[in-house]
Amino acid sequence: MHRPLFVRILALIFAIIWVDLLTAQENDPEKPAKKTVLQPKATWEKAIDLPGDLVFLPVKLLLEISRETLEFIDNSKIIPETIDLITSDDGVRGVRPTYNSRTGAGAYYFHRNLLQEGTRLNLTATSSFDAENQSFEFKQHKFSLAKGLCAAGFFYRYTKLDEESYYGSGPTSTRGDRASYGIRQKLLTFEFDVTPDAGLSLNLTGSYEKTKIRPTHDDEYPSIFEVYDESSLPGIAEVADLLIWQTELHFIRDDRAGNPTRSTDLLIYGGIFNDVGADRFDFWRSGFDFNKVFHLFYNRTLALRIAAEFTRPFTGKTIPFYYLSEIGRYETIRGFKRGRFHDRDRLLASIEYRYPIWNMCDAYLFADAGKVAYNLATPPPGDNLIAGYGAGIRVYNSGGLVLKTELGFSEDGARYYLTLNKGL
Amino acid sequence: MTAAEKIMNSTLLFFTVLLGIIFPGCGGPACFVVTDPLPDDRVAVPEMARRDINIIGDGFDKQFTEQLEQALDLSRSYRSLRNKRKEAMNVDAFDNVANSSWFENRIHLGGWTPEKIRRGPDKGTQPDTSEVWTIFRAKAEGVTPGFSIIDEQGQRYVIKFDPLGFSGLSTGAEVVSTKLFYAAGFHVPENYIVCFTPAHLRLGDNVKITDEKSRKRPMTQADLQAQLARIARQPDGTIRAVASKYIPGKPKGPFRYQSTRKDDLNDIVPHQHRRELRGLKYIAAWLNHYDTKANNTYTSYLDKGYLRHWLIDFGSTLGSQGDEPMPAYVGHENTIDPLAIFARLATLGLWVKPWEKKWHVPYQSIGHFESDDFDPQSYDPIIPNPAFENATLRDAFWAARIIVSFSDELLRAAVETGQYTEPGAADYLLKRLIERRDIVGRYVFSRINPLDGFKLLHQPDGRIELRFVDLAVVCGLEQATASGYRYILAKKNGKTLDSQLLGRANHLQIAAKYFAEMPAGDYLQVKIFSKRHAAKKWSQPTILYLEKPEAQKSVRILGLRRVY
Structure with a gap:
């Protein structure tokens, strides 16, 4: 028998009200006595509530499951027990997750005071989800020397990146010229740190690095080997065995760690790169990176950055293409594809307005600009400038930044970045 | 909200x-x-x-x-x-x-x-x-x-x-x-x-x-x-x-x-x-x-x-x-x-x-x-x-x-x-x-309306005096000299029997006749309003419900309602 729709709806409403009235009588089967709870809602109110109740029912189910899950996690102590499992009682050893957009997700293990009080051992391993990009690092540093006047350390890093792109050299390279390649790098570095004053440090490093370019299996873009050869793109076929001597002078002053409201941060660096293999790649590189944070009002800050880098070959030598200055990495102009611009010199400027949105959480708007050039002095710095802009959210604690998530826009489109515990 | x-x-x-x-x-x-x-x-x-x-x-x-x-x-x-x-x-x-x-x-x-x-x-x-x-x-x-x-x-x-x-x-x-x-x-x-x-x-x-x-x-x-x-x-x-x-x-x-x-x-x-x-x-x-x-x-x-x-x-x-x-x-x-x-x-x-x-x-x-x-x-x-x-x-x-x-x-x-x-x-x-x-x-x-402390006093002539306190005045938030009151006496059905401006006085008199005429089980409403000099309007009333039980000679307050 076919009943009209309104009859069925009416029957449903009455059924729900009836069930609701029945269940409203709160009782406990274990207790013989019953009580009558005062009903906060009249029948007409329950009838009015029906549409909202029906809409809310599936949502409530989802929220209930979420709450139960949270309670289970809390009651089972999974999080503290996991931390307990991976961190020593005294906090000297531990494991932390890490992620960045380039090398993917992973973890780093730290071990403080291993061979000497104050030293720190870091073991880091990251990988993209498809294992195309991987990175491993072993770092032992902060050995105290000369009664604490300086510190020493070393690290070894292996990097495998199979999703790199090259768009040609120069500031006018186009997206259509994209060619793909893979890179393998092994780097062994010894470093010495001198800290004459709090906030001022001098770092000297000596490194050996071996780099090899490999074809990739990317069908979407041509391989770099199809487009270039060693004569048109130095470093593409020849393995580079570089001995690198670098020095860094770092000055930093801030009013609080993690998220300063006022700070000055200046890094000046320079290095010589000698090819100890084929003796073909000899060049030097120098640059600076200046960051200043101004307090505007009530924890709103303005961060300014200006950075420049210069790479020059020695006479008769050349620079491997992957050592050219680059724009497109996360820390350059956000919004561009990785490796989007390459050339000998690079100029960067950035402005970032940060404002608090929650406890230990800031939002920010940024605008980046810059360029690559064969020689920054000619043509004038204003030519061929490119820009990106966007917004992000950063979470920090007293130790520093923990998480950054941001969206950058440029003429190439949009790009999303996520960084957890810095990554490699 | x-x-x-x-x-x-x-x-x-x-x-x-x-x-x-x-x-x-x-x-x-x-x-x-x-x-x-x-x-x-x-x-x-x-x-x-x-x-x-x-x-x-x-x-x-x-x-x-x-x-x-x-x-x-x-x-x-x-x-x-x-x-x-x-x-x-x-x-x-x-x-x-x-x-x-x-x-x-x-x-x-x-x-x-x-x-x-x-x-x-x-x-x-x-x-x-x-x-x-x-x-x-x-x-x-x-x-x-x-x-x-x-x-x-x-x-x-x-x-x-x-x-x-x-x-x-x-x-x-x-x-x-x-x-x-x-x-x-x-x-x-x-x-x-x-x-x-x-x-x-x-x-x-x-x-x-x-x-x-x-x-x-x-x-x-x-x-x-x-x-x-x-x-x-x-x-x-x-x-x-x-x-x-x-x-x-x-x-x-x-x-x-x-x-x-x-x-x-x-x-x-x-x-x-x-x-x-x-x-x-x-x-x-x-x-x-x-x-x-x-x-x-x-x-x-x-x-x-x-x-x-x-x-x-x-x-x-x-x-x-x-x-x-x-x-x-x-x-x-x-x-x-x-x-x-x-x-x-x-x-x-x-x-x-x-x-x-x-x-x-x-x-x-x-x-x-x-x-x-x-x-x-x-x-x-x-x-x-x-x-x-x-x-x-x-x-x-x-x-x-x-x-x-x-x-x-x-x-x-x-x-x-x-x-x-x-x-x-x-x-x-x-x-x-x-x-x-x-x-x-x-x-x-x-x-x-911050009126409270209501008390009924039965006068010898049969009148009922209703006293109250203004909490805003008592606790010094408002000046007594800047405060005024009025009341409306109404039947249960809302029909007004009497109304009067009280000025600064925080008491009012209700004639005995209103209770004499009141049927059994009925009550009277006394709506009291207050106003400060600075305010443009009278407050919402505090309504008192007065009844006179058959078995008793005295009037009593049945209850009250604060309207807002």
């Missing part, structure tokens, strides 16, 4: 019109009905099992599930739209609450002295600091270090401390608020300020400590020394602490601010509709008791066989957050406030909230406790509180009447119990308490 409710209200306009057609009688004047009093909830019932509440689950429920549920609660939104929020369900005909396992009428009944305030809930004495205290349990909850001790008399106490560098901050707040909440009518533990020598502490057997990784293990002397190292010392080397006496009865876990407890047969009023919990919103706001989550409550099954409901843990009140001075946002936002976070995100930080500019700590022992940006109505606790969210102006009036009962002298007595040694700190705290008290009073009494 939340933003979600505002969105719902536009949708509900349609339903309003529809319901106006379907239920034309709903908006008319309601008859005054005296309901039967609720049964006393202090009668013996079977003992219930202990029930604990998961803080994270409870916070998730309050912050997300219940907010969404409220937004989709169409009848609630409909009532909000019509400014007819559901009133408290446990009030009598005079809008008062009876003494219960939740609350006892205290200070607003009068007769309180500074000595009574100082004594507060204390029934005995503080633990003897010259004796050995044996630690039998390490404190596992809360933000401050602490442990439980048993003294040589066998009394058990929880010992709680101030954060390092803030002597008196948490302990002072705990004790001062204890006295004030007790006088207001709530059940609170006995909290004493003690200064003891660490040498008198003895670590008991099998004391377990929960470390930072949530592992339980035996507490060692090293753990004790580590705890004591985090605690501020007095100039004489002693340690100042709060000794919170164990609550009598068997612990049965915290109570929720909503629904009822199924296994408590005395618990028949949904908690979110209990007047004392709804009114607590304003008392908690006054004292900056923002941490009003369920886990800061307690129930104990007494020897008499019923469950008593307690408020506990006042270390995070006034200017103290327990482990540091109160942050600036407290009272202005929930700890996780999605709407506030979104608003800040969307306004790019250009919208600087007034409270962001006001944070300062003038005294280390007081912390951050201000009055110039205090708004009792919009005061936000740590997580949304269902009872507070249901509070109406009548609940506010009930609370304000209690709050303004604390005279300056009584407040001074309460502040003295904090034993502040920092010069000027006690005066500062007292000043802020007085200012915040007056802000609550002004807020409430400017929105609901």
Whole structure:
């Protein structure tokens, strides 16, 4: 028998009200006595509530499951027990997750005071989800020397990146010229740190690095080997065995760690790169990176950055293409594809307005600009400038930044970045 | 009204019109009905099992599930739209609450002295600091270090401390608020300020400590020394602490601010509709008791066989957050406030909230406790509180009447119990308490007619004199010379019998003839309005219902209704 729709709806409403009235009588089967709870809602109110109740029912189910899950996690102590499992009682050893957009997700293990009080051992391993990009690092540093006047350390890093792109050299390279390649790098570095004053440090490093370019299996873009050869793109076929001597002078002053409201941060660096293999790649590189944070009002800050880098070959030598200055990495102009611009010199400027949105959480708007050039002095710095802009959210604690998530826009489109515990 | 409710209200306009057609009688004047009093909830019932509440689950429920549920609660939104929020369900005909396992009428009944305030809930004495205290349990909850001790008399106490560098901050707040909440009518533990020598502490057997990784293990002397190292010392080397006496009865876990407890047969009023919990919103706001989550409550099954409901843990009140001075946002936002976070995100930080500019700590022992940006109505606790969210102006009036009962002298007595040694700190705290008290009073009494203390006097000539007091005048918030009153005498059906301007007089005369003509079972309405010189309009009335029972010669007040 076919009943009209309104009859069925009416029957449903009455059924729900009836069930609701029945269940409203709160009782406990274990207790013989019953009580009558005062009903906060009249029948007409329950009838009015029906549409909202029906809409809310599936949502409530989802929220209930979420709450139960949270309670289970809390009651089972999974999080503290996991931390307990991976961190020593005294906090000297531990494991932390890490992620960045380039090398993917992973973890780093730290071990403080291993061979000497104050030293720190870091073991880091990251990988993209498809294992195309991987990175491993072993770092032992902060050995105290000369009664604490300086510190020493070393690290070894292996990097495998199979999703790199090259768009040609120069500031006018186009997206259509994209060619793909893979890179393998092994780097062994010894470093010495001198800290004459709090906030001022001098770092000297000596490194050996071996780099090899490999074809990739990317069908979407041509391989770099199809487009270039060693004569048109130095470093593409020849393995580079570089001995690198670098020095860094770092000055930093801030009013609080993690998220300063006022700070000055200046890094000046320079290095010589000698090819100890084929003796073909000899060049030097120098640059600076200046960051200043101004307090505007009530924890709103303005961060300014200006950075420049210069790479020059020695006479008769050349620079491997992957050592050219680059724009497109996360820390350059956000919004561009990785490796989007390459050339000998690079100029960067950035402005970032940060404002608090929650406890230990800031939002920010940024605008980046810059360029690559064969020689920054000619043509004038204003030519061929490119820009990106966007917004992000950063979470920090007293130790520093923990998480950054941001969206950058440029003429190439949009790009999303996520960084957890810095990554490699 | 939340933003979600505002969105719902536009949708509900349609339903309003529809319901106006379907239920034309709903908006008319309601008859005054005296309901039967609720049964006393202090009668013996079977003992219930202990029930604990998961803080994270409870916070998730309050912050997300219940907010969404409220937004989709169409009848609630409909009532909000019509400014007819559901009133408290446990009030009598005079809008008062009876003494219960939740609350006892205290200070607003009068007769309180500074000595009574100082004594507060204390029934005995503080633990003897010259004796050995044996630690039998390490404190596992809360933000401050602490442990439980048993003294040589066998009394058990929880010992709680101030954060390092803030002597008196948490302990002072705990004790001062204890006295004030007790006088207001709530059940609170006995909290004493003690200064003891660490040498008198003895670590008991099998004391377990929960470390930072949530592992339980035996507490060692090293753990004790580590705890004591985090605690501020007095100039004489002693340690100042709060000794919170164990609550009598068997612990049965915290109570929720909503629904009822199924296994408590005395618990028949949904908690979110209990007047004392709804009114607590304003008392908690006054004292900056923002941490009003369920886990800061307690129930104990007494020897008499019923469950008593307690408020506990006042270390995070006034200017103290327990482990540091109160942050600036407290009272202005929930700890996780999605709407506030979104608003800040969307306004790019250009919208600087007034409270962001006001944070300062003038005294280390007081912390951050201000009055110039205090708004009792919009005061936000740590997580949304269902009872507070249901509070109406009548609940506010009930609370304000209690709050303004604390005279300056009584407040001074309460502040003295904090034993502040920092010069000027006690005066500062007292000043802020007085200012915040007056802000609550002004807020409430400017929105609901503040007349109270109604008394009937039978004159020899048969006339009835009705006397009342104006709470706003009595507590000095308004000038008597700037206040005026009028009344309307009406039949049960609303027909006016008499009306008169009273001027500044807070009494009125009703001729005997009106009662003589009144049929049995009927009543008269006396609507009294008030007005200040500065105000353009008369207030909404307080309506008194007078009846003359057949068996009696005298007229009596049947009940009252405060209209807003």
